[in-house]
Amino acid sequence: MPATTTLGTRPRPARRRAAAESAGSPLFLGHGRLPRALAGTALAVFTLLWLTPFALALVTSLQSERDVASSGLNPLKGALTLESYRQIIERGNIPVWAVNSLLVATLVTVITVVISTLAAYAFSRGTFRGRRVLLGVTVASIMVPPQLLIVPLFQQMLTFNLVDTYWAVILPQVVAPMMVFILKRFFDAVPRELEEAARIDGASELRVFRSVVLPLSRPIVAAVSVFVFIGAWNNFLWPFIIINDSSLMTLPVGLATVREAYGIQYAQSMASALLAAAPLIIVFLFFQRRIVKSVATTGLGGT
């Protein structure tokens, strides 16, 4: 995941600033005691509600299948056990699917970010023929819900003989007109003087892009990478349609099919759910402030 390494490079100043912000942010509450207590209570209630399903899954996953079936939600009945986790890991499906997901999501992210930044830069600075038309069509295609393309895309993959391959999962996902547009807006706002200086020094266009523009664009590239990665990791419909071979399935697809095949064993299901959920949640835990910042940078949340 290139995104996370970039995100982690300079955590210090951001942390200090955030601490200062939260210390005395009088936005609307001020320092009155009653409003603060009310807000705190509301916050606690929301948090409790939002964490309950996770807690439920955790408790269930630590019980034996028999205790779950007999006592349901009573966590105190029966001993806690890691049996479900052991069985899942021994059966070996989840690690395979996790590796597939990681491979697919990483490749989608890398390819998307490379072709999108190049294209966005060309749209921002380029003078090639058909630039305006292509840009217009790209922006317009943001409106097209990707689900509508599954039927023709499926046929296309049949024609190319790519059904049941990684490439069939990856390729259609690398087209991200939205990300191109976000990046173009960012490049538009980058001052050109630096590039001019490099050009005068005789640097090639690719060199200007790599050594001058990209280093300036780290936050936006990180934000785009994070969202492309989350999207690809969680994508369900397309991989579900195009992959039948169990050893090639991504995590969401594999979990869904296993459930249909074996019926539900709650303790094991919950253990597998938590194992599947852990990676992205841990990543978010470490980079959450950066991610919020990134959203602000993209202009998505800006006022």
Add this chain to the structure above:
Amino acid sequence: MSTKASPKTVAARDGGGGGVPEPSPAAGRSGARRRPSGGWFVLPFALCFGLFMLWPIVHGITMSFTDESLTLAGTSFVGFDNYAEAFGDAAVWNALGNTLFFTLITTVPLVLIALAMALLVHTGLAGQWLWRLAFFAPYLLPVAVVTLIWQWVYQPDLGLANQLLEALGFAPVGWLSDEAVAMWAIALLTVWWTVGFNFLLYLAALQSLPDTLFEAAALDGAGAWRRLWSITLPQLRRTTVLVGMLQVLASLKVFDQIYILTKGGPNDSTRPILEYIYDVGFTGYRLGYASAISYLFFALIIVISIAQLRFFPRQEG
């Protein structure tokens, strides 16, 4: 694509109107004059775009005028037959109704709860990382995990939902098996799952508001509620419009969680239009007809988008 992935799609399109100004033409030309930038930078993207976006769009339209099928070899041109059939197909109208109903009952809570969460988190109370994680974490879950957990919550005998009801003295409910309840149960799960994205948009917006505004108001003697109503909420107006529009578009595309949890049942009461398209195309093998319904739905999405743009003028706030 999951239902969550698409909202971003339109986000920047909207932001483009009022956000960063286009560079002055002069600046662009001076760089260009020196060295016309190569079109080959755009080539890899253009190639993928043409192959995996433009071609399927065009092919889908052609397909919708044929009786193309997954199983039979020969296909023939049938004109507008598919479209005529779709208009007379009760299942299409039912699925469309389900989709619109779902959109209605998810959009309002997904905007309001996200706003409430962001405001609460932004008060600066201790434990920032915990609140942020708690509200955003579900958004990071793959759909299969979300549905697994909620299937357990909604389990008829042992599930949390029914045990709570019984503890409070109510009769248990068939959360996913009762026609009157199933869509609400799915909406509840969806709110829990996806509110994090909207929450993040609001939080980012709040963090970019200038503190000076509030300090000035506080000095002028405006109380906490006054500042909330007269400053914070109006400042968030643009974000609210954006979040609301994105949410409508995202909810219209609901498929994943419904397909896994109820397969559209009980009695087709939760079947959304995208699932009907999937069923017609991949279970019924009628690709031509599925394409026609797809394009009718796409037309509806465009109409709704335009209506929203009209309804919420962009220069607001």
